[in-house]
Amino acid sequence: MIAEIGHYALVLALGLAIIQGVAPLIGARLRDDTLMAVAGPTALGQFAFIAISFAALTACYIQSDFSVVNVYENSHSAKPLIYKISGVWGNHEGSMLLWVLILALFGALVAAFGGNLPATLKANVLGVQSWIAAAFVAFILGTSNPFLRIVGGPLEGRDLNPILQDIGLAVHPPLLYIGYVGLSISFSFAVAALIEGRIDAAWARWVRPWTLTAWLFLTLGVAMGSYWAYYELGWGGWWFWDPVENASLMPWLAATALLHSAVVMEKRNALKVWTVLLAILAFSLSLIGTFLVRSGVLTSVHTFASDPSRGVFILAILILFIGGGLALYAWRAPTLKQGGLFAPISREGALVFNNLFLTAACATVFVGTLYPLAIEALTGAKISVGAPFFNLTFGPLFVPILLVMPFGPLLAWKRGDALGAAQRLISAAAMALVAMAVTFAIAGGGPVLAPFGIGLAVFAMVGAMADLIERTAVMRVAPAVALTRARGLPRSAWGTAIAHFGIGLTMLGIICESTWGIERIVSLKPNEAVTVSSYDLTFDGMISRDGPNYRQVSAKFTVRQGGNVIEVMEPSKRNFTTRETSTTEAALMTRGASQLYVSLGDANPDGSIAVRIYHKPLVLFIWLGAVVMAFGGLLSLTDRRLRVGAPKPARKSRGTLQPAE
Amino acid sequence: MTRKQRRLILIGSGLGVLAISALLVLNALRDSIVFFNSPTDVIEKKIAAGTRIRLGGLVKPGTLVRGEELNVRFEVTDGKSAIPVAYKGILPDLFREGQGVIAEGLLEPAGSFKAETVLAKHDETYMPKEVADALKKQGHWKEEYEKKK
Numbered sequence: 038m039i040a041e042i043g044h045y046a047l048v049l050a051l052g053l054a055i056i057q058g059v060a061p062l063i064g065a066r067l068r069d070d071t072l073m074a075v076a077g078p079t080a081l082g083q084f085a086f087i088a089i090s091f092a093a094l095t096a097c098y099i100q101s102d103f104s105v106v107n108v109y110e111n112s113h114s115a116k117p118l119i120y121k122i123s124g125v126w127g128n129h130e131g132s133m134l135l136w137v138l139i140l141a142l143f144g145a146l147v148a149a150f151g152g153n154l155p156a157t158l159k160a161n162v163l164g165v166q167s168w169i170a171a172a173f174v175a176f177i178l179g180t181s182n183p184f185l186r187i188v189g190g191p192l193e194g195r196d197l198n199p200i201l202q203d204i205g206l207a208v209h210p211p212l213l214y215i216g217y218v219g220l221s222i223s224f225s226f227a228v229a230a231l232i233e234g235r236i237d238a239a240w241a242r243w244v245r246p247w248t249l250t251a252w253l254f255l256t257l258g259v260a261m262g263s264y265w266a267y268y269e270l271g272w273g274g275w276w277f278w279d280p281v282e283n284a285s286l287m288p289w290l291a292a293t294a295l296l297h298s299a300v301v302m303e304k305r306n307a308l309k310v311w312t313v314l315l316a317i318l319a320f321s322l323s324l325i326g327t328f329l330v331r332s333g334v335l336t337s338v339h340t341f342a343s344d345p346s347r348g349v350f351i352l353a354i355l356i357l358f359i360g361g362g363l364a365l366y367a368w369r370a371p372t373l374k375q376g377g378l379f380a381p382i383s384r385e386g387a388l389v390f391n392n393l394f395l396t397a398a399c400a401t402v403f404v405g406t407l408y409p410l411a412i413e414a415l416t417g418a419k420i421s422v423g424a425p426f427f428n429l430t431f432g433p434l435f436v437p438i439l440l441v442m443p444f445g446p447l448l449a450w451k452r453g454d455a456l457g458a459a460q461r462l463i464s465a466a467a468m469a470l471v472a473m474a475v476t477f478a479i480a481g482g483g484p485v486l487a488p489f490g491i492g493l494a495v496f497a498m499v500g501a502m503a504d505l506i507e508r509t510a511v512m513r514v515a516p517a518v519a520l521t522r523a524r525g526l527p528r529s530a531w532g533t534a535i536a537h538f539g540i541g542l543t544m545l546g547i548i549c550e551s552t553w554g555i556e557r558i559v560s561l562k563p564n565e566a567v568t569v570s571s572y573d574l575t576f577d578g579m580i581s582r583d584g585p586n587y588r589q590v591s592a593k594f595t596v597r598q599g600g601n602v603i604e605v606m607e608p609s610k611r612n613f614t615t616r617e618t619s620t621t622e623a624a625l626m627t628r629g630a631s632q633l634y635v636s637l638g639d640a641n642p643d644g645s646i647a648v649r650i651y652h653k654p655l656v657l658f659i660w661l662g663a664v665v666m667a668f669g670g671l672l673s674l675t676d677r678r679l680r681v682g683a684p685k686p687a688r689k690s691r692g693t694l695q696p697a698e
Numbered sequence: 699m700t701r702k703q704r705r706l707i708l709i710g711s712g713l714g715v716l717a718i719s720a721l722l723v724l725n726a727l728r729d730s731i732v733f734f735n736s737p738t739d740v741i742e743k744k745i746a747a748g749t750r751i752r753l754g755g756l757v758k759p760g761t762l763v764r765g766e767e768l769n770v771r772f773e774v775t776d777g778k779s780a781i782p783v784a785y786k787g788i789l790p791d792l793f794r795e796g797q798g799v800i801a802e803g804l805l806e807p808a809g810s811f812k813a814e815t816v817l818a819k820h821d822e823t824y825m826p827k828e829v830a831d832a833l834k835k836q837g838h839w840k841e842e843y844e845k846k847k
C-alpha cells in the first residue's frame with residue numbers, strides 16, 4: 038500500500054509540474070496575474086507530493102518490504118538502519134527520486150522566499166524550473182519506477198553493494214545533488230531572463246545567492262566524494278580523474294566562474310550576456326554529469342544498472358534543455374543591453390581573467406572526459422585518458438588563476454592600480470619566497486616543481502588575507518580599533534578572503550601529499566615490523582570479528598615512534614555473505630594534518646599478509662581547504678547586501694544612457 | 699580607449715587563452731592516451747614491445763601464481779588468445795580467476811605484459827564494458843556474464 042501511495046503521489050507531482058510549466062509562462066506573456074499566481078502553490082504542492090513519494094520509498098526500505106523490486110535488489114533485513122535509509126539513494130531509481138526531490142525543493146524555496154521578485158520573472162523562473170521537474174519525473178515514471186512490485190515477495194533482499202555501506206553514502210550524494218540541482222535555479226533564471234528579453238544588475242543579485250548555495254554544497258559534495266574514495270577504496274588515492282569525478286568537477290568549475298561573473302554583473306552591470314551563458318552552461322554540465330553517470334555510457338561504482346532505454350531518455354532530456362537553452366540564448370542574447378565599460382586592469386578585468394581560465398580549465402576536463410567516448414563512437418578504438426593528460430592541461434591552466442587570485446580583491450572597480458596591488462602583496466610574495474627557499478633546503482633533490490608549488494600556495498593563502506589586513510589596518514592601529522574595523526567589514530569581504538585562503542590550503546595539501554607521500558607495499562609475517570617515515574609498524578596477528586551482515590578479518594598493527602607505542606591500527610577485510618563480495622577497510626592514524634594509512638591485501642598460505650602502508654603528509658589540507666572554501670561561501674551568503682532590502686530592477690526607461698566610464 | 703578597443707582586448711585575450719588550452723590539450727592527447735586492447739588485438743595488430751596499453755579480458759582459470767615478495771603472474775584471455783601478465787603489488791578485492799580484469803602497463807619483448815595497475819570490477823554484477831565487448835567479439839560472451847537483473 039505504501040509503495041502505491043508513493044507511486045500515485047509521483048504521478049500527481051507530474052500533473053502539477055505540467056500545469057506549473059504551462060500556466061505561469063502564459064500568464065507572464067499575457068501579464069495575467071491569476072495565471073502567474075498558479076506558479077507558487079503548484080511549486081509547493083509539487084514538492085509536497087514528491088516528498089510523500091520519497092518518504093514512501095524510505096518507509097519501504099525501513100520496513101524491508103521485499104515485495105518492492107527496488108528494495109529487494111538493494112537492501113537486506115540485517116542491514117543497519119542508517120544504511121537502510123541511505124540505501125534509498127544507493128541505487129539508480131532512488132537516486133533519481135532524490136534528484137527530483139531536491140529539484141522540487143529548490144522550486145518551492147523560490148516560491149516561498151521569492152516574494153521580492155518581479156511577478157513575471159518569478160512566474161517564468163518557476164515555469165522553466167517545472168519543465169525540468171516534469172522531464173525528470175516522467176523519466177522516473179517511464180523508465181526507472183522505484184515502486185514496482187514482485188509477485189510473491191521474496192523473504193530476503195539481495196543487499197546493497199558493500200562499498201556503498203558506509204556513512205559516506207548518507208552524506209556524499211545529498212550534498213552533491215543539492216549542488217548539481219541547485220544550479221537548475223541559475224539556469225531557470227537565465228532562461229526566464231532570455232524569455233523576457235530583459236536583464237539587469239538586480240537579476241544578478243537574485244541569482245547570486247542561489248548559485249552561491251549550490252556552489253557551497255557542490256564544493257562539500259565533491260570533497261566528500263574524494264575523501265570517501267580515499268578511505269573506502271583502499272588505494273590511498275583521493276582523485277583518479279575518473280569520468281565520474283570529472284562529471285562533478287566540471288559543474289563546480291563552471292559554478293565558480295558564474296559566481297565571479299555574477300559579481301561583475303551585480304556591481305557594474307557588465308558581462309551580462311556572458312553571465313547568462315555561464316548559468317546555462319553550469320546546469321548543462323550538471324545534466325551531462327547526470328547523463329554520464331546514469332546512462333551506462335561509463336561503468337563505475339556510480340553506475341548502478343545500465344539500461345539502454347534510460348540512456349536514450351536522459352539524452353533526450355539533455356538535448357531538450359541544453360539545446361533549447363543555447364538556442365534561446367543565440368536568439369535572444371543579442372537583444373540584451375550592453376553593460377558598463379572597464380579597463381583591462383581593474384576588478385572586472387581580474388574577474389574576467391578568472392572566468393577565462395576557469396572556463397578553459399573546465400573545457401580541458403570536458404575534452405579529456407568525452408574524447409574517449411567520441412573516439413569510440415567514431416572509430417571503435419577504445420582509449421583511456423588518465424591522470425597524465427589532466428596534469429598536463431588542467432595543471433598549467435590553474436597556476437595563473439592562483440597567481441592572479443590575490444590581486445583581484447585589491448584592484449578597484451573600473452580602473453585598478455596594478456602597481457599598488459603589487460606593493461600590498463610584497464609581504465605575501467616575500468613569505469612565498471621564504472617558503473620556497475625552506476622547502477628547497479629541506480627537500481633538496483626532490484622534484485623541482487614542488488618548491489614552486491609550495492611558494493604559489495603560500496602566496497595564494499597569505500595574499501588572500503592582504504585585503505583584510507589592509508582594510509582592518511591591523512598592522513598599523515591598536516588591536517581594539519582593528520577589531521572594530523573587522524566587525525564593520527562586509528561579510529562578503531571575509532567570505533572572499535576565506536574562500537581564497539581555502540583554495541590555497543587545498544593546493545598545499547595536494548602538493549605535499551603528491552610530492553612527499555610514501556607508499557610501501559610489503560608482505561609481513563606475524564611479529565615482523567616495517568618502518569614508514571618515522572613510524573615502526575609491527576604486525577601482531579589476525580583477529581576475526583563478525584558484523585551484522587558481514588564477516589570481518591582484521592590485522593592488528595602496533596605503531597611505535599622512537600620506541601614508544603603511540604597507536605594500535607586494525608585495517609580489515611569484510612566479506613559480505615549475501616553478495617559474496619569483500620571490501621577493504623583501511624585504518625587511518627591522524628597526526629596533525631598528516632595521516633598514516635594502512636590497507637590490507639591478500640593473506641598468503643604461509644601466514645604472511647600483504648599490506649599497503651602510506652604516509653601522507655598534510656593530506657587533510659586537501660579536504661579541509663574545501664571546507665574552508667564552503668565556509669567562505671556561507672559567510673558571503675549571509676552578507677547584509679543579499680539579505681536586506683528587496684533589490685529593485687533598473688528603471689525601464691530605455692532612453693537613459695549608461696554611465697560611460 | 700574606446701568601447702571597441704576594449705572589446706577587442708577582451709575577445710583577443712579570450713582567444714589567446716583558448717589557443718593556449720587547445721595547444722595544451724593537443725600536446726597532452728598525443729602523449730598521454732592509452733589504447734585498450736584484448737589479447738587477440740595484441741597478437742593480430744602486432745603491437746610493438748614497450749607500448750603502453752590497457753589489456754583486458756578474463757583471468758584464465760588455473761593460471762594465477764603467487765610468488766615471493768608480492769609478485770603475481772596470471773594470464774589474461776579473451777577465449778581465443780592469452781597473454782601472460784606479471785604484476786607486483788596487491789590485487790584488487792574482486793580479482794578472481796575466470797573474472798573480468800583490466801591491466802595497464804607495458805608490453806615486453808618476449809610477448810608478455812608487465813602490469814603497473816590492475817583493475818577488477820567494483821561489484822559482483824559488474825563486468826568492465828571494454829572486456830564485455832572484447833569477449834562478444836570473440837564469440838565467448840555468455841549470458842551468465844550479463845547482469846543478473
